[in-house]
Amino acid sequence: MRALFASLVLLIATSCAPDSGGEEIERLEMRLSGWSSLDVVIDAGGNGTYKDSEPYPDGTRGGFKLARAELLELLAKLQPYHEQAVSFSEESAMRFIMRACPKGVPNVTDAGAFYVRWQSADDDVHYLADFGCDHERLADRNGELRDIVEGLPIPSVP
Template structure:
């Protein structure tokens, strides 16, 4: 799972909806990974595309449309995580890839992760939640992130 996630982050390295700060979000990229992976891209107009690695071998791809209200709701749900996001750079992407769970913290391998990147004219930030690191203490957060993705109009995740 980590090599697949790493390749996604490195790949990213190489009408508008406002967030709660009034900033126009031009592009939202998300990846929910685990035994399978789901990549989602949503533009400022609420036009979304997805690629789900299931069912193997080819997976499923498609598109969807969020109304302006649905896009605002999604941005609001993601806002707590955006506050924890760091500026995007190749260096910060590598830190995400190389980050390890602190010694002594409960860890499960291959539990999956959630990655998101917010892009706007003045900002480019990203956030990573490793579901396997401190999984008991962060179970609520991990569940909330999974539910956000399940709330998208993507048939394969409902």
């Protein structure tokens, strides 16, 4: 799982961010990982694409459309995590990949993770939640992040 997540973050780190003329989010990328990984990309117009890695190796992929109100609601749900996000760079992406649960904190391996990246003309930040690190104390947060993804109009989610 770490290798799959690492490859996504490195792929994003080496890709070019789209040019945007406004201050609203131009691109929102999310990944919900676990035994499978669901990658979601949504643009400023609410046009979304998804790819679920299961059933391996083909997975399912498709598109969806969020109305403006739905997109704003999604961004509002993500706002607390946006406030905790760090500026995107290859260095910060590597820190996410290499980050380990602090010594003495309960950790479950392969519990999955949630990753989100917000991109606009003036903002490029990302956030990672490792569901296995301090999983009991952070169960509400982890459930909320899963619910955000499961609330998208995607026929199959992990």
